[in-house]
Amino acid sequence: MTRHCTFGIEEEYLLVKLATGQVMAVPSAAVARCCWDAAGPWFAEEMFHSQIEIASPVFDALHQARDFFGERRQRLARALADEGAGLYGAASHPSAQWLRQRPRGTPHYRQLFNDYQLVARRSLLNGLHVHVGVPVGIDRMRVINRVLYWLPLLLALSTSSAYWGGEDTGYMSYRRAVCGEWPHMGLPEPLPDWSAYQRYRALLQRTGSLAENGDFWWAIRPSRRFPTVELRICDGCPRLEDALAVAGLFRHLVEQALARHDDPASRELRWVTQENYWRALRQGRLATFIGVHGQQPVSAEGWLTQLQQQCPADTVDAERSFIQARHILREGSSADRQRQAFALAREQGLDNRQALRAVAGQVMNDHR
Numbered sequence: 001m002t003r004h005c006t007f008g009i010e011e012e013y014l015l016v017k018l019a020t021g022q023v024m025a026v027p028s029a030a031v032a033r034c035c036w037d038a039a040g041p042w043f044a045e046e047m048f049h050s051q052i053e054i055a056s057p058v059f060d061a062l063h064q065a066r067d068f069f070g071e072r073r074q075r076l077a078r079a080l081a082d083e084g085a086g087l088y089g090a091a092s093h094p095s096a097q098w099l100r101q102r103p104r105g106t107p108h109y110r111q112l113f114n115d116y117q118l119v120a121r122r123s124l125l126n127g128l129h130v131h132v133g134v135p136v137g138i139d140r141m142r143v144i145n146r147v148l149y150w151l152p153l154l155l156a157l158s159t160s161s162a163y164w165g166g167e168d169t170g171y172m173s174y175r176r177a178v179c180g181e182w183p184h185m186g187l188p189e190p191l192p193d194w195s196a197y198q199r200y201r202a203l204l205q206r207t208g209s210l211a212e213n214g215d216f217w218w219a220i221r222p223s224r225r226f227p228t229v230e231l232r233i234c235d236g237c238p239r240l241e242d243a244l245a246v247a248g249l250f251r252h253l254v255e256q257a258l259a260r261h262d263d264p265a266s267r268e269l270r271w272v273t274q275e276n277y278w279r280a281l282r283q284g285r286l287a288t289f290i291g292v293h294g295q296q297p298v299s300a301e302g303w304l305t306q307l308q309q310q311c312p313a314d315t316v317d318a319e320r321s322f323i324q325a326r327h328i329l330r331e332g333s334s335a336d337r338q339r340q341a342f343a344l345a346r347e348q349g350l351d352n353r354q355a356l357r358a359v360a361g362q363v364m365n366d367h368r
Contacts, residue, residue, distance in 0.1 A: 002314055003258045006133040007251045008228075009065055010055045011243065012046055012126040012236055014088040014096070018081060021360030023050050023096040023124070027085065034079040039072055047109055048124060049102045058133070062248050062317045069240055073367060086364055090334050091126050091175040091235035094163035094342075094359040098124045119182055125175045126236035128158060130247045131228035132254040139194045140222040140229050146257035147250075148187065149273050150307055151219055151233050152280035152289065156300050157325055158234035158246050159284040160334035163359060166352070168342070172284030172335045173235050176277075179217075184210075187277060188218040190270055192263065197222065219277075229254060233277075238334050238366035241324055248321030249307075256311040285329045285336070301329045337362055 015024045015031060024031065026049050035043055035052050044053040054072055059065045073087065080086055101124055103113050113120045134140050159172035171177055179185045191197045204210035215224060219233035231250045237243035272290045279287035284300075291298035292306045304325055313319040332340075341362035345355035 002255050003135065004060075005251055005255050005258070006058045006060055007065075007247060008056045008058050008131040008226075009069065009243065009247050010053055010129040010131075011069065011089065012051060012053045012128075013076075014093055014124070014126060015050050015052065015080070016086050016088045016093075016360065016364070018084050018086040021086075021088070021357055021364060023088070023093055023101070024085060025050060025100045026102050028083065031080065031083045031085050034083055034085070035076065038075040038079040042072065045104060045106075047104060047112070047120070049104060051124070051126070062244050062320065065247065066240065066244055069243070073240065077367065087367055088360065088363055089126060089236045089238045089367055090160040090338070090363045091158075091173065092161035092164050093124065094338070094356040095166045095353070096124055097165070098122050116182065122181070123178060125161070125178060127175070127232060128234040128236050128243055128246060130231040130234075130250050131223060131226055132231075132251050133226075133228050134254070134258070136227060138258065141191050141194050141197045142263060143229055143254060143257045144188060144220050144222065145192070145263065146260055147229075147253040148220065149269060149276075149292070150253055151187075151231070152273065152276035153300065153303055153307065154231065154246050154250060155233045155235070155277070156280040156284045156287065157249075157328050157333065158237050158242065159280070160235040160237060160338070160363075162335040162338050163342075163356065166356060168339070171282055172286075172333070173281040175235050176233070176281040182217060184215075185217040186219060187270070187274060188216070188220060190267070194222075235334070238363050242328055242333070245321045245324035245328065248317050249325060252311060252313070252315070252318040252321060284333055301326065304329060334363065334366065337366070 015027050016022060017024055039054055042054050044055055046053050056068055076087055098121060103109055134143055155173060161173050161175040164174050189200060191200055205212060221230050223230045234246050276289045279289055288297045289303045291303055308322055313322055338359045341358045342355045345358035
């Protein structure tokens with residue numbers, strides 16, 4: 001019998017100037033106060049002064065998440081507009097200069113920037129994180145291993161970081177390419193169970209590679225704060241319905257994994273997952289993936305069909321998530337819309353700088 005799991009969502013945003021779409025390197029005290037007032041206890045500061053996060057309460061259904069984030073996004077947008085500011089929720093900004101960004105000065109972030117230097121300074125990026133609750137006594141590493149193969153598909157659905165530093169990167173998720181510069185931020189290590197995870201963690205702590213309270217930032221991980229598995233691979237989704245589709249599919253995957261008792265982790269499956277991960281960050285929905293049936297090439301939409309066949313939708317939320325996911329694969333992700341906005345601006349005679357501004361405007365419109 002399939003278990004019903006609770007879930008939560010974390011969204012990261014950049015604060016930008018409403019008139020130009022440019023990132024605010026050091027937002028004013030009034031802008032910061034707007035964020036606190038509009039988001040309340042769900043607001044959190046992120047790595048840079050120009051970056052914030054909204055972390056949700058625990059949900060039982062997608063309509064609760066839709067209501068919560070719909071209201072918070074609108075309240076934030078209205079409050080920030082009074083200060084000439086706006087929200088930017090794609091994973092990368094088309095023209096932001098990371099050298100101009102001011103890191104947070106809290107002890108946690110000071111240590112982070114001291115440890116990782118230029119890698120941390122370059123990481124002006126927004127992600128979508130989804131927590132799904134796992135019952136006490138269930139081995140979360142086994143759950144992770146059961147859903148890992150499908151993570152590149154979720155990344156392909158969310159891609160929103162085609163531009164970086166004024167250039168088209170050629171990637172659909174350049175954010176994940178930048179994440180590859182960090183330690184412990186790619187796919188999780190091939191650890192078969194919780195005992196192996198604890199031994200690995202203890203080894204890194206004993207040898208000085210991981211602080212006592214340090215975290216792994218894997219594409220999916222067992223949360224240290226909550227009894228959840230946390231999806232971290234996905235780009236930020238400007239369109240709320242896209243974020244909800246990703247969250248709904250991930251929750252469905254975890255619920256299905258809890259009903260299984262197999263251990264699919266193998267060296268060969270990891271090779272395939274790593275290859276699909278590369279294809280997803282490079283080409284997104286347009287990539288050809290290595291499918292689940294006979295390891296044959298398959299389109300992203302065909303791969304989604306394979307997922308639906310292997311893990312049939314058994315709830316309204318899961319069914320709606322599959323429908324929206326198919327819509328994304330047919331119509332495009334945020335990265336596709338960004339490139340379309342840039343191309344249209346250039347066709348209209350705008351120069352490169354103006355076309356990049358059009359990209360930022362397109363992302364901001366997706367929030368509305």
